[in-house]
Amino acid sequence: MSREPLIFELSAATKKGFTFPKLDVPEKKGALEGLPMRAGIPGFPQVSEIEVVRHFTRLSQANFCIDTSFYPLGSCTMKYNPKINEKVAALPDFLGSHPFAPQELVQGNLEVLKTLEDSLAEITGMDAVTLQPSAGAQGELVGMMLIRACLGDRGDPRKVVLIPDSAHGTNPSSAHICGYSVQEVKSNEHGTIDLEALSRGMTGEVAALMVTNPNTLGVFEQDILKICEIVHSKGGLVYMDGANMNALVGKFRPGDMGVDVLHLNLHKTFATPHGGGGPGCGPVGVKKHLEPFLPVPTVDRGPAGYRLNFERPKTIGRVRSFYGNFLVTLKALAYIHSLGGAGLREVAEVAVLNSNYIRKSLEGVYHLKYASPTLHECVFSDKLQKERGILNIDIAKRLIDYGLHPPTMSFPLIVPGALMIEPTETESRRDLDQFIEAMKAIAREAVEAPDVLKSAPHVSPVRRLDETAAARNPVLRWEGPKE
Amino acid sequence: MSYISLSEQDKKEMLARVGVSSPDDLFCCIPEGIRLKKELRLPPPLTETELLRHFETLGRKNKESAQLSFLGAGAYRHHIPYIVDYLSSRGEFISPYTPYQPEVSQGTLQVIFEYQTLICQLTGLEIANASLYDGASAVAEAVLMAERLKGRPKILVAGSLHPQYREVVRTYLRNLPLRVEEMGYDAKGQVDIETLKQKIDGDTSAVVCQSPNFLGVVENLDRLSEVVHQHQALFVVVVAEAASLGILQPPGAAGADIVAGEGQSLGLPLSFGGPSLGFMACRKEYIRQFPGRIAGETKDIEGKRGFVLTLSTREQHIRREKATSNICTNQAWCALKATIFLEALGQDGMHELAYQNIQKAHYALESLAAIRGVRRKFGGPVFNEFVLEFESGYSKIQNRLLANGIIGGLALGPYYPALKDCALFCVTETHSKDDIDRLAGLVVEVVR
Numbered sequence: 001m002s003r004e005p006l007i008f009e010l011s012a013a014t015k016k017g018f019t020f021p022k023l024d025v026p027e028k029k030g031a032l033e034g035l036p037m038r039a040g041i042p043g044f045p046q047v048s049e050i051e052v053v054r055h056f057t058r059l060s061q062a063n064f065c066i067d068t069s070f071y072p073l074g075s076c077t078m079k080y081n082p083k084i085n086e087k088v089a090a091l092p093d094f095l096g097s098h099p100f101a102p103q104e105l106v107q108g109n110l111e112v113l114k115t116l117e118d119s120l121a122e123i124t125g126m127d128a129v130t131l132q133p134s135a136g137a138q139g140e141l142v143g144m145m146l147i148r149a150c151l152g153d154r155g156d157p158r159k160v161v162l163i164p165d166s167a168h169g170t171n172p173s174s175a176h177i178c179g180y181s182v183q184e185v186k187s188n189e190h191g192t193i194d195l196e197a198l199s200r201g202m203t204g205e206v207a208a209l210m211v212t213n214p215n216t217l218g219v220f221e222q223d224i225l226k227i228c229e230i231v232h233s234k235g236g237l238v239y240m241d242g243a244n245m246n247a248l249v250g251k252f253r254p255g256d257m258g259v260d261v262l263h264l265n266l267h268k269t270f271a272t273p274h275g276g277g278g279p280g281c282g283p284v285g286v287k288k289h290l291e292p293f294l295p296v297p298t299v300d301r302g303p304a305g306y307r308l309n310f311e312r313p314k315t316i317g318r319v320r321s322f323y324g325n326f327l328v329t330l331k332a333l334a335y336i337h338s339l340g341g342a343g344l345r346e347v348a349e350v351a352v353l354n355s356n357y358i359r360k361s362l363e364g365v366y367h368l369k370y371a372s373p374t375l376h377e378c379v380f381s382d383k384l385q386k387e388r389g390i391l392n393i394d395i396a397k398r399l400i401d402y403g404l405h406p407p408t409m410s411f412p413l414i415v416p417g418a419l420m421i422e423p424t425e426t427e428s429r430r431d432l433d434q435f436i437e438a439m440k441a442i443a444r445e446a447v448e449a450p451d452v453l454k455s456a457p458h459v460s461p462v463r464r465l466d467e468t469a470a471a472r473n474p475v476l477r478w479e480g481p482k483e
Numbered sequence: 484m485s486y487i488s489l490s491e492q493d494k495k496e497m498l499a500r501v502g503v504s505s506p507d508d509l510f511c512c513i514p515e516g517i518r519l520k521k522e523l524r525l526p527p528p529l530t531e532t533e534l535l536r537h538f539e540t541l542g543r544k545n546k547e548s549a550q551l552s553f554l555g556a557g558a559y560r561h562h563i564p565y566i567v568d569y570l571s572s573r574g575e576f577i578s579p580y581t582p583y584q585p586e587v588s589q590g591t592l593q594v595i596f597e598y599q600t601l602i603c604q605l606t607g608l609e610i611a612n613a614s615l616y617d618g619a620s621a622v623a624e625a626v627l628m629a630e631r632l633k634g635r636p637k638i639l640v641a642g643s644l645h646p647q648y649r650e651v652v653r654t655y656l657r658n659l660p661l662r663v664e665e666m667g668y669d670a671k672g673q674v675d676i677e678t679l680k681q682k683i684d685g686d687t688s689a690v691v692c693q694s695p696n697f698l699g700v701v702e703n704l705d706r707l708s709e710v711v712h713q714h715q716a717l718f719v720v721v722v723a724e725a726a727s728l729g730i731l732q733p734p735g736a737a738g739a740d741i742v743a744g745e746g747q748s749l750g751l752p753l754s755f756g757g758p759s760l761g762f763m764a765c766r767k768e769y770i771r772q773f774p775g776r777i778a779g780e781t782k783d784i785e786g787k788r789g790f791v792l793t794l795s796t797r798e799q800h801i802r803r804e805k806a807t808s809n810i811c812t813n814q815a816w817c818a819l820k821a822t823i824f825l826e827a828l829g830q831d832g833m834h835e836l837a838y839q840n841i842q843k844a845h846y847a848l849e850s851l852a853a854i855r856g857v858r859r860k861f862g863g864p865v866f867n868e869f870v871l872e873f874e875s876g877y878s879k880i881q882n883r884l885l886a887n888g889i890i891g892g893l894a895l896g897p898y899y900p901a902l903k904d905c906a907l908f909c910v911t912e913t914h915s916k917d918d919i920d921r922l923a924g925l926v927v928e929v930v931r
Contacts, residue, residue: 006596006597015829017828018827023843024916025842025843031845031846032841034863036705036732036737037730037731038730038736041604041830042604046829047826047829049566049827052566052570053569053570056570057570060573061590062587062593063589064579064584066574066579067575068575076580080486082486084531088534088538091539091542092542092548093543094754095753096548097547098554098890100556102890105547107545122523122525134616134758134812134814136811136812138809140809141809145654168800168811169799169800169803169806170811173803173804173806176804176805176809177808182803222513222514225514251519252510265812274579276576276580276581276591276594277582277614277813277815278614278813278815279616279812316654316657317650317657318647318650319620319655320620320651320757321618321645321648322755323756325757326756326757328757328758337526338484338531340529341522341525344525345522346487352506352510353494353497356501375509397584400584409583425487426488428488429489429497457587460587462585463586464784465586465781465791466782467585469781470779470780470781471796475780476610478600
């Protein structure tokens with residue numbers, strides 16, 4: 001397959017891909033007076049419409065995606081994105097809505113926001129929810145800001161946040177932007193939080209524990225009640241990273257069990273598309289004592305309809321413009337309405353079944369560092385293959401030749417050579433079996449034909465790419481032909 | 484509805500393989516006492532047909548679409564070529580994850596590479612990232628970046644920066660040892676250069692100005708840049724209306740060190756404010772402190788050109804608390820739409836877009852400012868927005884317009900007490916001459 005040129009390489013002056021309606025007001029030279037103008041946009045493309053259409057169609061064909069292949073990226077919850085939700089989010093009454101429109105003209109939008117807030121509060125057991133954060137990491141940041149504001153309001157925001165060594169990198173990074181220093185909590189031999197280590201670390205300086213549950217190994221923190229008790233007894237708060245909520249919907253509500261604040265990823269659990277990296281939405285749920293600090297505006301329901309409330313004296317402020325990624329919230333609400341309570345519970349049950357089916361089928365073929373039972377995902381490693389020089393990257397790249405997307409690699413950090421597999425609930429038995437068979441075949445190849453793995457992938461649009469060279473000599477934009 | 488692909492037989496066999504007898508047994512690791520025993524209290528499930536009807540009904544509770552609107556203020560209505568939606572809704576673009584596996588993500592990665600190039604060309608800067616959440620958080624990231632580069636505790640922000648952007652900057656900085664000071668505007672509606680000269684000092688990391696600013700006025704960036712650089716501070720230029728870059732001097736050429744902005748105008752519908760597109764560009768020398776994902780060019784083992792995510796040692800998954808930002812998921816799909824939009828329009832199209840906005844806004848401004856009791860508030864040059872002051876106050880006029888199916892400009896009183904009788908009107912290429920004449924005609928009636 002020949003590579004698609006860059007659009008800039010197809011460009012020629014006077015070509016046109018779009019025509020504006022003719023200007024229908026009298027043209028005035030004076031309109032431009034005083035404006036600093038540019039001479040042109042050097043290098044900017046000029047192509048025809050069909051060239052744009054073919055360019056992007058061909059580019060799209062170089063992508064793996066959920067619509068074409070099994071995509072078991074651990075921690076990412078790559079489930080099917082229902083198409084009808086796209087149609088819902090494209091209804092003109094929502095799409096054309098201006099964020100500064102008078103509130104009485106956008107009651108439909110406000111009802112969508114409020115209904116989703118209420119639904120997520122019910123699903124998580126929290127008392128209030130904000131939909132403003134644009135993604136999980138921004139949700140974490142908001143969550144930590146809420147904790148800091150709440151503790152500050154009590155007299156001392158404290159200095160330290162405890163984070164397990166298995167946590168996602170956004171956790172420490174979000175805590176840091178919030179002015180906290182980060183202290184790592186070691187995992188025990190089950191891959192869960194070591195209660196003694198937690199008790200030792202949990203001093204009066206500690207503002208919060210950030211806990212992912214189930215954690216990044218897919219293991220449920222069984223001692224969650226005790227964990228919350230230890231943190232609360234020293235005046236700290238518990239933040240739950242809800243990235244793995246797909247394992248728990250309808251089965252467990254964090255808000256009932258001592259969690260003070262949590263974030264969700266609508267683009268994971270609630271099936272909104274990942275879009276090649278975004279947009280997502282990272283709602284934050286809180287218990288009553290944190291509610292006064294939520295970002296503005298909140299949506300209130302009153303006798304005269306829905307109303308945006310900006311008058312909240314203790315608010316942390318806003319973290320983005322307007323009301324969050326509104327169309328994403330719309331898709332998530334459509335998803336919840338499609339499934340209902342029983343449907344959501346089935347999501348968790350089948351996601352956990354599919355993951356355990358894969359785990360059971362590959363145990364012994366690949367090394368499993370932790371024997372603890374797992375929920376929606378399982379983390380194998382390359383330990384058995386490494387003896388022959390085969391690394392997780394070789395296994396991952398070889399999967400591509402089998403038409404499958406690789407699992408998440410090298411994460412969590414506590415499993416060297418990790419292969420983190422999350423199948424989600426939407427996959428068929430046939431797809432799961434194909435993946436299992438491919439993984440077994442690759443394990444055999446690792447013994448019989450290791451070179452095939454080392455040089456994989458063989459049938460992708462490009463072969464293995466030199467990432468080291470890309471970082472050493474960064475070429476981050478097209479520059480045009482060298483003179 | 485259900486999106487499960489297992490048959491009951493599959494489930495039975497798979498449970499047997501796992502070695503449990505019921506789905507509930509799979510959750511044995513959650514102590515019995517803390518499992519949810521009841522069903523979630525949510526409305527009953529809807530079929531596709533019911534779902535669509537439900538949301539159509541909800542949508543009809545919005546009464547906005549029948550109105551002619553002159554709102555802008557950070558969210559702009561522009562023509563969107565049909566192919567933007569057509570191409571971006573392909574499953575191959577909308578359903579993949581962040582391109583962690585480059586060999587099977589060349590589509591997404593090349594799009595990011597082209598997007599970065601287009602943003603560099605538009606802003607006149609050397610490097611751009613793969614997108615941030617929105618204009619407001621992009622400005623906050625730019626400020627954090629400037630502080631990392633300069634290590635000085637003060638940030639000067641124009642009062643004519645979008646009020647929500649200023650709020651977001653304050654939220655991001657509220658727990659850090661940094662202080663924000665604001666600068667007022669002069670009679671032309673531009674940053675008051677005397678205040679800038681008074682306030683800037685050796686403690687200043689960055690000066691943040693928006694152009695066209697929230698009052699619609701285009702700044703003299705060259706003049707500001709000179710003052711900023713005399714004090715070795717960084718000049719952060721914010722562009723909330725990206726369509727202006729089709730014709731206005733690129734901020735990089737005027738000395739901007741970092742450009743942060745909102746790309747909603749580039750092919751994204753209003754969508755009640757989101758998802759939109761935060762963009763960011765800077766000088767090459769600042770790359771190590773640049774936030775967000777970046778795509779770069781490289782070669783595969785056969786020497787063929789390919790693209791990868793690169794310089795990830797800046798990012799949270801590698802650097803954890805020492806990362807340049809906590810961002811992970813960004814607005815990739817919105818950046819894709821912007822890329823299609825920009826490539827379809829091309830250089831001539833971007834010029835035409837910007838030119839029509841200027842001409843139409845100018846026509847509207849002349850028509851309205853000619854009405855007795857209505858005054859152009861600021862003398863500075865404008866792009867597609869302008870502030871009008873109403874002798875008899877704005878709220879009566881706003882209500883009368885609304886009663887006649889027109890959403891007038893944004894009342895500025897809540898944001899600038901001194902501008903309580905003023906409103907910010909936006910006119911783009913989507914307004915016809917008739918639209919503008921209708922607005923002016925009504926204002927004449929109301930003012931009379």
